[in-house]
Amino acid sequence: MFNYLLILLLINIKLIICDETDKCGKNCVEGSKNFYDKENNGFIKQYENARSSYKNETCENCECYLNVIENDLKPFQNGITENMLEACTSNRGVRYQLINEKWYRSKDCMFPSRCEGVEYFLINLKNELPNLDLCINFHDWPQIEKHHKKLIPIFSFSKNSDYYDIMYPAWSFWKGGPAIKLIPNGLGRWDLGRISMEKSAEKWPWFKKVEKGFFRGSRTSHERDTIVLFSRENPDLIDAEYTKNQAWKSDEDTLGFPPSDEISLEDHCKYKYLFNFRGVTASFRFKYLFLCKSLVIHVGNDWNEFFYFALKPWIHYVPLSNQATKNSYRKLITFLRNNDEIAKNITKNGSEFIKNNLKLEDIKCYWKKLLKSYSKLIKFTPKLNKKLILVKNQ
Numbered sequence: 520m521f522n523y524l525l526i527l528l529l530i531n532i533k534l535i536i537c538d539e540t541d542k543c544g545k546n547c548v549e550g551s552k553n554f555y556d557k558e559n560n561g562f563i564k565q566y567e568n569a570r571s572s573y574k575n576e577t578c579e580n581c582e583c584y585l586n587v588i589e590n591d592l593k594p595f596q597n598g599i600t601e602n603m604l605e606a607c608t609s610n611r612g613v614r615y616q617l618i619n620e621k622w623y624r625s626k627d628c629m630f631p632s633r634c635e636g637v638e639y640f641l642i643n644l645k646n647e648l649p650n651l652d653l654c655i656n657f658h659d660w661p662q663i664e665k666h667h668k669k670l671i672p673i674f675s676f677s678k679n680s681d682y683y684d685i686m687y688p689a690w691s692f693w694k695g696g697p698a699i700k701l702i703p704n705g706l707g708r709w710d711l712g713r714i715s716m717e718k719s720a721e722k723w724p725w726f727k728k729v730e731k732g733f734f735r736g737s738r739t740s741h742e743r744d745t746i747v748l749f750s751r752e753n754p755d756l757i758d759a760e761y762t763k764n765q766a767w768k769s770d771e772d773t774l775g776f777p778p779s780d781e782i783s784l785e786d787h788c789k790y791k792y793l794f795n796f797r798g799v800t801a802s803f804r805f806k807y808l809f810l811c812k813s814l815v816i817h818v819g820n821d822w823n824e825f826f827y828f829a830l831k832p833w834i835h836y837v838p839l840s841n842q843a844t845k846n847s848y849r850k851l852i853t854f855l856r857n858n859d860e861i862a863k864n865i866t867k868n869g870s871e872f873i874k875n876n877l878k879l880e881d882i883k884c885y886w887k888k889l890l891k892s893y894s895k896l897i898k899f900t901p902k903l904n905k906k907l908i909l910v911k912n913q
């Protein structure tokens with residue numbers, strides 16, 4: 520009996536080792552130099568391939584984002600009818616019309632500060648656009664799944680490839696982002712956020728940053744669990760903890776540990792490797808992390824905002840699968856620590872991209888091009904719907 524157990528135990532140990540050896544051949548046990556060389560070569564190859572195939576497009580007049588507009592509007596090439604917009608019911612979105620340089624909208628808006636965040640941009644453009652009729656979704660979640668039979672043009676801030684929604688720049692560039700303890704009025708004013716992030720980045724130059732991965736956020740998606748569990752076992756490599764959100768009831772909602780304190784976006788800059796995960800959909804955190812001049816590790820790539828497509832893996836950020844195991848986290852952080860110049864180069868390219876190409880001006884530019892392209896697809900003459908009210912402050 521005892522022998523039998525011993526054999527089982529030995530087989531198990533062998534299996535664990537083989538799991539690693541298979542990928543890199545004989546005499547290649549995790550922890551040996553050989554092992555890490557093989558792993559590192561894989562990462563280095565991805566980095567080099569990315570650099571050799573990357574075309575440094577210009578982004579004047581928000582050009583580097585225009586293919587997103589083209590793709591999102593492609594399903595509507597046969598035109599947008601008034602009938603399609605009748606499907607803009609209050610559970611789907613808020614109806615907006617621009618009539619003779621004045622904006623109107625449905626009376627009810629479930630998230631008033633989100634609506635305000637978007638209206639700032641709409642009002643800004645009111646003299647530069649033809650009459651319009653559109654439907655804007657203010658929920659986190661997109662609305663028009665591709666398997667639906669009915670094609671409805673609905674604007675949403677984030678989607679994955681299963682949806683026909685038309686992406687627009689999120690309200691939180693101006694107002695109405697998530698409210699946490701540190702930002703009671705909600706995340707907004709990207710123009711001011713950019714300045715304060717850059718100040719913080721100056722306090723934490725590359726050589727002063729703590730050489731650890733870092734993540735703080737609530738458990739909006741279970742894709743975040745692995746890193747939190749890994750961090751509990753390897754606090755020297757990654758510091759990742761869950762904070763409370765409104766739905767928090769007990770430690771179970773923070774994976775069995777008490778919730779951690781919130782950390783301001785500025786204070787993220789202390790760490791060298793910053794993890795970005797999806798939340799319910801895309802996370803508003805992503806664009807801020809780049810401005811720390813820390814390396815952004817973007818986990819999973821299903822959920823996007825309009826600007827994500829211009830950012831390239833291994834050029835502007837390091838990609839990681841949302842299926843990554845604890846071991847993948849270990850390998851990646853180990854690789855980055857041992858290849859500081861690569862990490863630093865990617866960091867520089869990423870932070871410069873956001874600094875140069877995602878200014879508030881670029882957001883206005885995207886809104887304008889988006890609405891102009893959309894207007895060309897409208898097949899009817901928008902007439903003021905009597906149920907709509909005048910948008911305030913214009």
Ligand SMILES: *[C@@H]1O[C@H](CO)[C@@H](O)[C@H](O)[C@H]1NC(C)=O
Nearest residue numbers: 575576577578867868871872
């Ligand atoms: C290439 O990218 C850099 C930023 O990394 C930017 O400053 C430069 O203007 C770009 N060059 C061209 C030709 O677009």
Ligand SMILES: *[C@@H]1O[C@H](CO)[C@@H](O)[C@H](O)[C@H]1NC(C)=O
Nearest residue numbers: 566570860861862863864865
């Ligand atoms: C990092 O960037 C610098 C400046 O562009 C370049 O000279 C160097 O070769 C890069 N290093 C690596 C490892 O790519």
Ligand SMILES: *[C@@H]1O[C@H](CO)[C@@H](O)[C@H](O)[C@H]1NC(C)=O
Nearest residue numbers: 570573574575834864867868
């Ligand atoms: C990345 O940054 C370096 C300067 O550090 C620059 O030479 C290079 O063109 C940039 N590459 C990309 C793809 O933006």
